[in-house]
Amino acid sequence: MxxxxxxxxxxxxxxxxxxxxxxxxxxxxxxxxxxxxxxxxxxxxxxxxxxxxxxxxxxxxxxxxxxxxxxxxxxxxxxxxxxxxxxxxxxxxxxxxxxxxxxxxxxxxxxxxxxxxxxxxxxxxxxxxxxxxxxxxxxxxxxxxxxxxxxxxYHFSALSITGLPSARLYTITHLNKAAYNILFMHIDHPFHDIALQFLHITFLNIAQAFLLNYWLSGVIIVIGLLMNTRVGTLLAIMGSMIAILIARIGYLSDTAMLDGLYGFSATLTAMAIGCVFIPWSRWSFCYAICATIFTVILNAAMVTLLSPVGIPPFTGPYVLSMWIFLAAWSARAIKD
Amino acid sequence: MxxxxxxxxxxxxxxxxxxxxxxxxxxxxxxxxxxxxxxxxxxxxxxxxxxxxxxxxxxxxxxxxxxxxxxxxxxxxxxxxxxxxxxxxxxxxxxxxxxxxxxxxxxxxxxxxxxxxxxxxxxxxxxxxxxxxxxxxxxxxxxxxxxxxxxxxYHFSALSITGLPSARLYTITHLNKAAYNILFMHIDHPFHDIALQFLHITFLNIAQAFLLNYWLSGVIIVIGLLMNTRVGTLLAIMGSMIAILIARIGYLSDTAMLDGLYGFSATLTAMAIGCVFIPWSRWSFCYAICATIFTVILNAAMVTLLSPVGIPPFTGPYVLSMWIFLAAWSARAIKD
Amino acid sequence: MxxxxxxxxxxxxxxxxxxxxxxxxxxxxxxxxxxxxxxxxxxxxxxxxxxxxxxxxxxxxxxxxxxxxxxxxxxxxxxxxxxxxxxxxxxxxxxxxxxxxxxxxxxxxxxxxxxxxxxxxxxxxxxxxxxxxxxxxxxxxxxxxxxxxxxxxYHFSALSITGLPSARLYTITHLNKAAYNILFMHIDHPFHDIALQFLHITFLNIAQAFLLNYWLSGVIIVIGLLMNTRVGTLLAIMGSMIAILIARIGYLSDTAMLDGLYGFSATLTAMAIGCVFIPWSRWSFCYAICATIFTVILNAAMVTLLSPVGIPPFTGPYVLSMWIFLAAWSARAIKD
Structure with a gap:
C-alpha cells in the first residue's frame, strides 16, 4: 500500500x-x-x-x-x-x-x-x-x-460454540475434593502415582501453550525446544512445575488445573523473563521464579475476571506478567 | 485558569x-x-x-x-x-x-x-x-x-433508568428466528419487502450514530453529509450496508440489529478509515472495508463484554477499530 | 541486581x-x-x-x-x-x-x-x-x-474469603428506604441526630482510605494530617462532605455509603487536585471541587462495573479521577 x-x-x-x-x-x-x-x-x-x-x-x-x-x-x-x-x-x-x-x-x-x-x-x-x-x-x-x-x-448463530466456559459469577471458594484427591499427595495414593500425575501435568502445561490437551504433544514441544535452547527448556519445565506447586500450596479448587490450564502462561513467563527478554543470569533466574509465581496468581485472577463473559484468559496472564516484570526491571532507575 | x-x-x-x-x-x-x-x-x-x-x-x-x-x-x-x-x-x-x-x-x-x-x-x-x-x-x-x-x-435512585439493557450473562447462541425471518431473504417474503427492509436499516444505522431510532433522521443526516462530502457519504452508506451483510452471513441472533444498533459504529469506521484519518485512495477504500467488517465483529464482542454490567457499547467499537487500523497502518515501518 | x-x-x-x-x-x-x-x-x-x-x-x-x-x-x-x-x-x-x-x-x-x-x-x-x-x-x-x-x-480454597462483596448483576435502582431514612434529614429525625450522622460519616470516609471502618480512626488521621498541612486537612474534610452531599442529592441507594465506602476516594481526590499535584490556588480549589463530584459518580460507576466479579473499587475512583483531571489540566494547550 x-x-x-x-x-x-x-x-x-x-x-x-x-x-x-x-x-x-x-x-x-x-x-x-x-x-x-x-x-x-x-x-x-x-x-x-x-x-x-x-x-x-x-x-x-x-x-x-x-x-x-x-x-x-x-x-x-x-x-x-x-x-x-x-x-x-x-x-x-x-x-x-x-x-x-x-x-x-x-x-x-x-x-x-x-x-x-x-x-x-x-x-x-x-x-x-x-x-x-x-x-x-x-x-x-x-x-x-x-x-x-x-x-x-455468542451473537452469530451460524457459529456453534462448543468449548468456551459458561458465563458465571464466582462466589465463595470451597475445597474441591475431586481436584485435591486426584492431584496431590492424598494419603491413599502411592508415591509413583503422584509422581506420574505431576509429570503428566508438567507436559500438559507446556502443550496448552498451543491449546493442546495432550501430554505427548508437550513432550514433542520439549524435544523441539531442546534442539535450540537448553536454558529455555529448563526454564519452561521449571515454570510448569512451579505452577503445580503453587496450586498445591493454595489448594487450587479449579479442576482446570488438571488439564494444564493453570500452567501454560507460567511456562511462557519463566522463559520470557529468565532468558528471552532479560539475558540469562542468576539474577534473571530468581526474578523469573518470582514472575512465574505471580503469573499463576494472575491466571487465577483473570479466570474470575473473565468468568461473567464466558471467555478463557488464553496467554493473557503470561503477557501481562511479562510486561509488569520487564517494565519494573527497567523502572528501577526512575526518579519519578 | x-x-x-x-x-x-x-x-x-x-x-x-x-x-x-x-x-x-x-x-x-x-x-x-x-x-x-x-x-x-x-x-x-x-x-x-x-x-x-x-x-x-x-x-x-x-x-x-x-x-x-x-x-x-x-x-x-x-x-x-x-x-x-x-x-x-x-x-x-x-x-x-x-x-x-x-x-x-x-x-x-x-x-x-x-x-x-x-x-x-x-x-x-x-x-x-x-x-x-x-x-x-x-x-x-x-x-x-x-x-x-x-x-x-444504577446507584442513584433519584435517576430512573428506562432504556439500558438488562444486565445478563450470555450463554450458547441459538438462531433467533424472529430476527432471521423479519430481516433476511426469507422465502415467504417478496423481494421488494426485503429491499425495503434493507434500506430501512441502512438509514437507521446512520441515525443511531446520534442514538436516534428513526430512519427518516438517517435520511436527513445523509442529506447533511452530501452538503459537504460525496466520498464520505458514499462510505457512510457502504459501511452501513456492510454491517447488514455481515449480520446476514453470520446469522446474527440479536434483534438489536433491526434497530440499527449493529451498524452505526461500522458507518463511522468506514468514513474514518476511508477518507478522514487516512486520505481517500483505492488502498484506503479496501482498508476501510476490512476495518468495517472488523467493527461489526468487535461490536458483537463488546455487547457480550458489557452485558454483565448493563451498558451498551455506544460508539466504542468504532473508536477502537479506528485506533487499531490507524495505528497498524503506521506500524508497518516498525522494526520492533 | x-x-x-x-x-x-x-x-x-x-x-x-x-x-x-x-x-x-x-x-x-x-x-x-x-x-x-x-x-x-x-x-x-x-x-x-x-x-x-x-x-x-x-x-x-x-x-x-x-x-x-x-x-x-x-x-x-x-x-x-x-x-x-x-x-x-x-x-x-x-x-x-x-x-x-x-x-x-x-x-x-x-x-x-x-x-x-x-x-x-x-x-x-x-x-x-x-x-x-x-x-x-x-x-x-x-x-x-x-x-x-x-x-x-476465589480459586484458592486455602484462603477463606470473608469480606468481599458477593458477585451480582445490577438491575434497575430502587429507592433504598433504609439508607434514606437513617442518613438524611428525614422528618422524624431531630436536627442534632442528622448533624451527628453527617459528622460520623465524614470521619468514616477518611478512615476508609486505610480500609478502616471506625470513625475514631478518621479523627486520629485528621489530627495526623493537621501536624503537616492545614490546607490538605481542609480539603480532605471538604472532599468527604461533598461525597455525602452528592449521595443526598442523588438519593444514593447503596447503604455502603453509611460505612464511608463512597467518600474515601473523594477525600483523596480533593487533596490530590486541590493542593498536592496542582499547587493550591482559588482555581485549583474550584477544580478540586469538580474533580471530587466526579469521583463520587465514578465510584458509583465502578461499584457497578466490578459487581459481577465480586471485588470493591478500592481507591481506583480516586486515582482515575486524579489522572483525568490532571491530564486535562495540562491538555488545555494541546492543538490536537
Whole structure:
C-alpha cells in the first residue's frame, strides 16, 4: 500500500525460504527463531489433533500461520520481522484456538480466515503502542483477537460454540475434593502415582501453550525446544512445575488445573523473563521464579475476571506478567 | 485558569460565530467541520425526538453541545479546537444519550449538566494520552462519559433508568428466528419487502450514530453529509450496508440489529478509515472495508463484554477499530 | 541486581532513618512525607484493629509497609524514592486490605507476603508506563495488586474469603428506604441526630482510605494530617462532605455509603487536585471541587462495573479521577 513510501524492493523469496519462515513462525510461540523447532511444534499440534479427533485444530493452525504471514507481507510490514517468523506466531495460535472452541462449519472457516487477517492488523496496533514503552507485543495480539472473536461468537448463530466456559459469577471458594484427591499427595495414593500425575501435568502445561490437551504433544514441544535452547527448556519445565506447586500450596479448587490450564502462561513467563527478554543470569533466574509465581496468581485472577463473559484468559496472564516484570526491571532507575 | 500562562487574548466571538461553532460541533459527529451540515444533524435529532415523543433528546443534545463548548472556552482549551467544533461533538452525544436511557426529571437534568462539563475534562485527558500515539480521541470521551454516567445511574435512585439493557450473562447462541425471518431473504417474503427492509436499516444505522431510532433522521443526516462530502457519504452508506451483510452471513441472533444498533459504529469506521484519518485512495477504500467488517465483529464482542454490567457499547467499537487500523497502518515501518 | 549498572554506593541507613522511612511510608497514603503524621496513621490503624477485634489488619499493614520498602531497596529502586516513603505506602494499603477481606491463616499470611513483594514490582511497572504521560502512579499499584489478589482468592480454597462483596448483576435502582431514612434529614429525625450522622460519616470516609471502618480512626488521621498541612486537612474534610452531599442529592441507594465506602476516594481526590499535584490556588480549589463530584459518580460507576466479579473499587475512583483531571489540566494547550 502507498508503494511510494516503500522504495525498498525485496528480492522474491524462494520456496525453501517460505517454508523456513513458516517454521520459524511456529517456533516463535516459544520464542525460538528456528524452523526445525517449529516443525516439532507443528507435529505436536497434529499429534494432539489426531488424539482428540479434531483435525480442524491442525488445519486451522497452519491456515492461521500462512494467512497471517502473507497478510503481513501484503501489508508491507518490515521484511525482517516477517523473515524471523514474528508475523506468524500469533496467527498459528488464532488458528488453533478457533476450532478448539467452535464447531467446524463453513462459517467457522470464514471466521477463522477473517481472524487470521485481523490478528496482523491488531499486532501492528500493539507494536505501535508498545514500542513507546519498549515492551514486546508477544502473544498479546493473539489474546486480543481470541477474546474479540470468542465474545462475538455468542451473537452469530451460524457459529456453534462448543468449548468456551459458561458465563458465571464466582462466589465463595470451597475445597474441591475431586481436584485435591486426584492431584496431590492424598494419603491413599502411592508415591509413583503422584509422581506420574505431576509429570503428566508438567507436559500438559507446556502443550496448552498451543491449546493442546495432550501430554505427548508437550513432550514433542520439549524435544523441539531442546534442539535450540537448553536454558529455555529448563526454564519452561521449571515454570510448569512451579505452577503445580503453587496450586498445591493454595489448594487450587479449579479442576482446570488438571488439564494444564493453570500452567501454560507460567511456562511462557519463566522463559520470557529468565532468558528471552532479560539475558540469562542468576539474577534473571530468581526474578523469573518470582514472575512465574505471580503469573499463576494472575491466571487465577483473570479466570474470575473473565468468568461473567464466558471467555478463557488464553496467554493473557503470561503477557501481562511479562510486561509488569520487564517494565519494573527497567523502572528501577526512575526518579519519578 | 492560571491566566499568566495564556498571554494570547482572543478577540470576542460574534453571535454569528457562536452559532457557526455550535453547528460545526454537531457536524463533527460525522467528521464535518460545516455548520450547515451540523444544522441538518440537529434537525435530524429533533425529527426523531418528535417521532419518539421524547423532546428531552433534542433539548439534551443542544444543552450538551452548548455547555461542553463553553466549558472548553472557560477552561481555556485551544481556541482553534473550539472554533472547529471539536470541543462540542462529544457534548451533543452525551446530551442525546442521557435522556435516551434515563427518565426526564430535575435530577436527570442536573446529571446531564454535570456530564456535559465532565466530558470536556475527559476529552482533555484523552487528548493528553492519545497524542503520544498520534491517535485522535474522536468520540471516545463520549463513550467513557456515557459508560461512567450510565453505570453510576444504577446507584442513584433519584435517576430512573428506562432504556439500558438488562444486565445478563450470555450463554450458547441459538438462531433467533424472529430476527432471521423479519430481516433476511426469507422465502415467504417478496423481494421488494426485503429491499425495503434493507434500506430501512441502512438509514437507521446512520441515525443511531446520534442514538436516534428513526430512519427518516438517517435520511436527513445523509442529506447533511452530501452538503459537504460525496466520498464520505458514499462510505457512510457502504459501511452501513456492510454491517447488514455481515449480520446476514453470520446469522446474527440479536434483534438489536433491526434497530440499527449493529451498524452505526461500522458507518463511522468506514468514513474514518476511508477518507478522514487516512486520505481517500483505492488502498484506503479496501482498508476501510476490512476495518468495517472488523467493527461489526468487535461490536458483537463488546455487547457480550458489557452485558454483565448493563451498558451498551455506544460508539466504542468504532473508536477502537479506528485506533487499531490507524495505528497498524503506521506500524508497518516498525522494526520492533 | 546487575550491580555494575549501579555504581552509586549508598551509605547504610541508621536504625532511626529506617523508622523515619517507615513513618513516611504510612504518611504518603495521604501525600504527607512526614513520619510523625505517619505515626498517627499507624495508630489509627491499630485503634480500628482493636475496635474491630481484627489485629491482622494492623500487623498486616506493618508487614506490608516494611516488606515493600525493603523489597524496593533490594531491587535497587531509586534511593530518594525509598527515603521519601514512596515505596512503602502501597505496601501498607495491601497489608491492611488482605486481612480485611480474607480470614487469617498461615496461607493468608504467605499470600500477604507475596502481595507485599508483588506490589513493588507492579509499582515499578506503573511508574515506567505513567512517566511517559507525566502522571503519578499514586495508589494505583495497591489497587491493581488488591484486585489481582482478591480475584485470585476465589480459586484458592486455602484462603477463606470473608469480606468481599458477593458477585451480582445490577438491575434497575430502587429507592433504598433504609439508607434514606437513617442518613438524611428525614422528618422524624431531630436536627442534632442528622448533624451527628453527617459528622460520623465524614470521619468514616477518611478512615476508609486505610480500609478502616471506625470513625475514631478518621479523627486520629485528621489530627495526623493537621501536624503537616492545614490546607490538605481542609480539603480532605471538604472532599468527604461533598461525597455525602452528592449521595443526598442523588438519593444514593447503596447503604455502603453509611460505612464511608463512597467518600474515601473523594477525600483523596480533593487533596490530590486541590493542593498536592496542582499547587493550591482559588482555581485549583474550584477544580478540586469538580474533580471530587466526579469521583463520587465514578465510584458509583465502578461499584457497578466490578459487581459481577465480586471485588470493591478500592481507591481506583480516586486515582482515575486524579489522572483525568490532571491530564486535562495540562491538555488545555494541546492543538490536537
Amino acid at each position: 502507498i508503494p511510494e513510501q516503500h522504495h525498498t524492493h525485496h528480492p522474491a523469496l524462494s520456496f525453501w525460504e517460505h517454508l523456513i519462515i513458516m517454521g520459524r513462525g511456529a517456533g516463535q510461540v516459544f520464542f525460538q527463531e528456528n524452523a526445525l523447532t517449529g516443525l516439532f511444534f507443528i507435529i505436536a499440534i497434529f499429534v494432539a489433533a489426531y488424539h482428540e479427533g479434531n483435525w480442524g485444530v491442525g488445519i486451522g493452525g497452519l491456515t492461521g500461520l500462512v494467512l497471517s504471514t502473507y497478510t503481513a507481507i501484503l501489508l508491507k510490514f518490515d521484511r525482517d520481522l516477517v523473515k524471523a517468523g514474528l508475523m506468524g506466531f500469533n496467527g498459528i495460535l488464532v488458528g488453533c484456538a478457533l476450532p478448539t472452541f467452535l464447531n467446524p462449519s463453513l462459517t467457522m472457516w470464514i471466521y477463522l480466515i477473517v481472524a487470521s487477517v485481523a490478528v496482523v492488523v491488531i499486532q501492528g496496533f500493539c507494536m505501535s503502542i508498545l514500542r513507546r514503552f519498549s515492551l514486546p507485543s508477544s502473544t498479546w495480539p493473539f489474546v486480543l483477537t481470541g477474546w474479540i472473536f470468542m465474545l462475538a461468537a | 492560571i491566566p499568566e500562562q495564556h498571554h494570547t487574548h482572543h478577540p470576542a466571538l460574534s453571535f454569528w460565530e457562536h452559532l457557526i461553532i455550535m453547528g460545526r460541533g454537531a457536524g463533527q459527529v460525522f467528521f464535518q467541520e460545516n455548520a450547515l451540515t451540523g444544522l441538518f444533524f440537529i434537525i435530524a435529532i429533533f425529527v426523531a425526538a418528535y417521532h419518539e415523543g421524547n423532546w428531552g433528546v433534542g433539548i439534551g443534545g443542544l444543552t450538551g453541545l452548548v455547555l461542553s463548548t463553553y466549558t472548553a472556552i472557560l477552561l481555556k482549551f485551544d481556541r482553534d479546537l473550539v472554533k472547529a467544533g471539536l470541543m462540542g461533538f462529544n457534548g451533543i452525544l452525551v446530551g442525546c444519550a442521557l435522556p435516551t436511557f434515563l427518565n426526564p426529571s430535575l435530577t436527570m437534568w442536573i446529571y446531564l449538566i454535570v456530564a456535559s462539563v465532565a466530558v470536556v475534562v475527559i476529552q482533555g485527558f484523552c487528548m493528553s494520552i492519545l497524542r503520544r500515539f498520534s491517535l485522535p480521541s474522536s468520540t471516545w470521551p463520549f463513550v467513557l462519559t456515557g459508560w461512567i454516567f450510565m453505570l453510576a445511574a | 546487575i550491580p555494575e549498572q549501579h555504581h552509586t554506593h549508598h551509605p547504610a541507613l541508621s536504625f532511626w532513618e529506617h523508622l523515619i522511612i517507615m513513618g513516611r511510608g504510612a504518611g504518603q497514603v495521604f501525600f504527607q512525607e512526614n513520619a510523625l503524621t505517619g505515626l498517627f496513621f499507624i495508630i489509627a490503624i491499630f485503634v480500628a484493629a482493636y475496635h474491630e477485634g481484627n489485629w491482622g489488619v494492623g500487623i498486616g499493614g506493618l508487614t506490608g509497609l516494611v516488606l515493600s520498602t525493603y523489597t524496593a531497596i533490594l531491587l535497587k529502586f531509586d534511593r530518594d524514592l525509598v527515603k521519601a516513603g514512596l515505596m512503602g505506602f502501597n505496601g501498607i494499603l495491601v497489608g491492611c486490605a488482605l486481612p480485611t477481606f480474607l480470614n487469617p491463616s498461615l496461607t493468608m499470611w504467605i499470600y500477604l507476603i507475596v502481595a507485599s513483594v508483588a506490589v513493588v514490582v507492579i509499582q515499578g511497572f506503573c511508574m515506567s508506563i505513567l512517566r511517559r504521560f507525566s502522571l503519578p502512579s499514586s495508589t494505583w499499584p495497591f489497587v491493581l495488586t488488591g484486585w489481582i489478589f482478591m480475584l485470585a482468592a
